[in-house]
Amino acid sequence: xxxxxxxxxxxxxxxxxxxxxxxxxxxxxxxxxxxxxxxxxxxxxxxxxxxxxxxxxxxxxxxxxxxxxxxxxxxxxxxxxxxxxxxxxxxxxxxxxxxxxxxxxxxxxxxxxxxxxxxxxxxxxxxxxxxxxxxxxxxxxxxxxxxxxxxxxxxxxxxxxxxxxxxxxxxxxxxxxxxxxxxxxxxxxxxxxxxxxxxxxxxxxxxxxxxxxxxxxxxxxxxxxxxxxxxxxxxxxxxxxxxxxxxxxxxxxxxxxxxxxxxxxxxxxxxxxx
Numbered sequence: 281x282x283x284x285x286x287x288x289x290x291x292x293x294x295x296x297x298x299x300x301x302x303x304x305x306x307x308x309x310x311x312x313x314x315x316x317x318x319x320x321x322x323x324x325x326x327x328x329x330x331x332x333x334x335x336x337x338x339x340x341x342x343x344x345x346x347x348x349x350x351x352x353x354x355x356x357x358x359x360x361x362x363x364x365x366x367x368x369x370x371x372x373x374x375x376x377x378x379x380x381x382x383x384x385x386x387x388x389x390x391x392x393x394x395x396x397x398x399x400x401x402x403x404x405x406x407x408x409x410x411x412x413x414x415x416x417x418x419x420x421x422x423x424x425x426x427x428x429x430x431x432x433x434x435x436x437x438x439x440x441x442x443x444x445x446x447x448x449x450x451x452x453x454x455x456x457x458x459x460x461x462x463x464x465x466x467x468x469x470x471x472x473x474x475x476x477x478x479x480x481x482x483x484x485x486x487x488x489x490x491x492x493x494x495x496x497x498x499x500x501x502x503x504x505x506x507x508x509x510x511x512x513x514x515x516x517x518x519x520x521x522x523x524x525x526x527x528x529x530x531x532x533x534x535x536x537x538x539x540x541x542x543x544x545x546x547x548x549x550x551x552x553x554x
Contacts, residue, residue, distance in 0.1 A: 283511050288313035290417075291364040293356065295347055295404060296374030298325035301422060301467065304499035305371055308507055310338035317360035319345035319353075319404075320374065339364070347374045347400025357407040368417040369510060370408045372401040372444070375422065380481035381552045382435045389483050390436035397440035402447060409451070409460075416459035418510050421448045423466050428526050429537055432545045433552050436479075452515070461513045467502045468520035 292309045296302035298320035310316050310333050318326050318340065326342035333340040343359040345352045360367050375397045378389055401421055412419060426434050427441030445464055452462035479485065497519060509517040518524045529537045545551060 283312055283507070285313070286511050287507070290314045290368040291317065291360055291366055291415075292369040292371065293317045293319065293360045293367055293404070293408065294371045294373055295319045295345065295356070295400060296422075297329070297342075298322045301499045301502050302371075302373045303329060304503035305373060305506065306333065306340070308500070308503035309369075310336075310340060312507065314369075315339040315364040316341075317356065317363065318342040319347070319356040321346050345374075347403060348395040350403045350406075353400070353403035354407045357404065357411070360408075361411060366415055367408050367411040368415045369420070370404060370412060370418070371420045371422065371506070372404055373420075373422040374400050375440075377434065377437045377478040378480070379433055379478050379552070381433060384481040384552070385435065386482055389479050389481070390439065392479065392483070393436035393440045394443065397437070398443040398447070401444045405448075405451060412460055413455065413458045416461075418461040418463060418513070419448060419451065420463045420465055420506060420510065421445065422506070423464050425466060425468060425522055425526050427464070427466060429530055429534075429541060432542050461510070463509055463514055463517060465502075465506050465509060465517045466519060467505075468497060468522050 287309060292314045294302050294305050294316060297306050297318035302320065306316050306318055306329055316333070316339070318329060319342070320326055321344065323344040326344065330340040330342045341359055341363040343356045345356045347353055357367065376393060378385070378393055380389070405419055408419070421444050423441045423445055424437070425431065426438040427445050431438045448462050448464060452460070502519060505517060505519050518527055526537065
């Protein structure tokens with residue numbers, strides 16, 4: 281089996297599990313022998329995914345979860361503990377994006393991104409941490425290139441991912457002697473519906489993507505790389521050339537990187553910079 285027996289019978293909690301990367305993670309870890317607990321707002325989709333996994337002989341549980349609500353996050357963690365006896369891996373994947381200049385954006389949009397991307401991670405980590413400490417397990421935050429360098433037109437998205445990274449980096453340091461592994465995973469642009477649901481300046485959904493899907497990573501590729509990163513207990517997983525280049529160039533020429541990011545984002549169809 282891929283990765284040997286490493287993931288067999290491990291309890292894995294995944295947020296944002298009803299579609300995209302989260303759904304791909306559910307199938308990836310289930311196929312590796314893990315017991316998966318799925319959280320997202322759409323209970324019908326979660327139920328369908330769990331049923332399909334069980335049809336294939338895998339073990340799955342689910343809990344309708346709005347990660348902006350602390351009590352929902354607590355119930356998700358309790359579901360995993362009640363069903364599988366504990367938690368070995370928490371993957372904070374739930375997230376939303378945005379596309380608008382800060383000049384134009386409604387401040388409520390930024391609050392919404394922080395609530396989902398940052399506070400959702402905080403809530404789930406808070407309730408899962410003692411179980412992960414007991415198992416000497418892993419906490420994963422699914423971030424982005426926007427969490428490595430400010431992405432123009434995505435102020436709230438970058439801010440929330442930076443905040444998530446700072447939070448999880450600190451959790452890592454606090455738990456050095458407790459054996460907790462903390463990993464930041466940074467996919468590039470991925471072919472998922474998160475781009476279609478990105479919020480515009482007034483909080484409405486974008487409804488379309490300015491980028492070509494055929495040039496993007498698939499959700500399944502991202503899930504596989506996250507699993508590999510957890511197996512090797514990496515701190516940071518950069519999945520594409522853009523992410524690796526951003527990480528490298530920022531150390532030596534952040535001003536040049538500013539210009540490159542502006543140039544790239546300005547070339548998008550219907551770019552807010554035009």
